[in-house]
Amino acid sequence: MFVSCSDSNFLQSHWKYPIPEQGVPPSHFSSLEKNLNPTSCATCHQNQFQNWKKSFHAKSISSGFLWQKEILTQEEYSSCFQCHSPLAETKSELDSKYQTKEILNSKAHNFSTGLESPSILCASCHIRNQIRFGPPPRDNPKKEITTGNLPHNGYVAKIEFESSEFCRSCHESKETGVKLNGKRLMEVYSEWKKTTFAKDGIQCQNCHMPDREHSWKGIHDKTFVQNSLLPTWTITENKGKYRIQAELKSIGIGHAFPTYIVPKIYLRFYVVLKDKPNPILLEESVIGRIVNANLTEEYLDTRIQAQKTHLVRFDFEPKENQIQKFLWEIEVNPDEQYVRSFEEQLKNKGNQLSNLSRKLLEESLYEKRNSRYTLFTLSSKVPVSLPQ
Incomplete structure (x- = not known):
């Protein structure tokens, strides 16, 4: 099933931390559908996979991140996982605190071929509790229900995937965070809100994901x-x-x-x-x-x-x-x-x-x-x- 709608509570629930483990996949899923490794997603979403693979999202857990474990407190280091490794299953690769019976069981079922990297994966944004989410189809964005034998039970379409607010969770520091001269360390969403770009409806995705490209180009390009x-x-x-x-x-x-x-x-x-x-x-x-x-x-x-x-x-x-x-x-x-x-x-x-x-x-x-x-x-x- 595929449902398209706007839900004011969607982003709040979608980015509620910690993101719970995905759990056991539906029994009728094929082995390919059950595997949340990005290489499996690439079977049908090749362009997105190739762009993601070269992006900084795919490298969010790198040497520059890992070495800091020895200089940060356990709480500080774990707090970085929220954005750098959002899924419970990927966190278990980085910290024994997340190696609970439930999370390890979920990882065994959803990453049966292993985790190549505990970074930001396709599932980090697109899957919650075995349900796939994404933006509405471009050819018919107002279409509300599609039936048929679709891979992974189709998906739930949310227009929020094309809004700047979707990116806010990781690209805007919390109000309680460090402030220097009254400014948080990351205020990109707040900066955008004050511009004519926001007034004209130009979202983060228009520039950083043109044509839904999963490369998120920025200052390094x-x-x-x-x-x-x-x-x-x-x-x-x-x-x-x-x-x-x-x-x-x-x-x-x-x-x-x-x-x-x-x-x-x-x-x-x-x-x-x-x-x-x-x-x-x-x-x-x-x-x-x-x-x-x-x-x-x-x-x-x-x-x-x-x-x-x-x-x-x-x-x-x-x-x-x-x-x-x-x-x-x-x-x-x-x-x-x-x-x-x-x-x-x-x-x-x-x-x-x-x-x-x-x-x-x-x-x-x-x-x-x-x-x-x-x-x-x-x-x-x-x-x-x-x-x-």
Whole structure:
């Protein structure tokens, strides 16, 4: 059976934590239907599986997560499971507290071929108590009931799967969470609610899941970010003094950019002189929310609000008129906060960690140090491109 409806209590019950174990599958299910491993879902949902497999959802339990078990309290570590490993069955892979008779029995029935990863799986969003949930069919979204011999008893369609509120549970810190300068560490849903995107009905899924694509592209994807920003600049000269004015405008981002405290964007301006091969740095600014490694103090918040602009303006007067060109480089460091925090942990606690945890920490730190990329490079020759 397939039912389509909007239920004001659906999201509250769907994301009620802890999510209970799935239990024993219906007896008439085939072995394929009973197996909740994503590779089984891929039998019919190949496109979704291939995109999910490359996504950060599929890697929510990684070396960067696992090494922290030795520095966090049991309560702190377990609280991370709510979003990083929502299902009771996947949690049992990470913590003996979840290895109850009921959960292990459910895992044996629903993951009979084993769990490849205890991360965010298809079932984390789409299955509760052996019932499949998903968005209404695109060809007939108002269709209410379909009968027939459907795989896994069909599914219950909910329009909430296409609403920003569906994502809120994991992408918005609780009101009781840490606050710095009156702001929670994650407020992406609240940021979105204040924008014209929300007023115009543009949901998270429209940008991060276009055409229902299960890739959830974000700050780590260069092309995705390039399409969301517009860099413009002007250079004028007056009596040997150059004025550089640059603007980076948010044109397709429905929240503060970059969101959260982790990523940073660097704007660097250089001059290239005719007799010197290496560019000379003139100005550098950072866009982001800058907090200390312990998450106890915020120093600066220069993020760009939706459809707003970050402005940089400065003057440069060379000693000699030997300028060949000006350069503007925009670099993205998607994991800046993690790099700084992990470096501090490695320095202060590295010798106290087990060999395995230290190895996981070093692996994650290496990966995050190498996630930086150049977003844009703009060049302006002198004096050809200067206004007359």
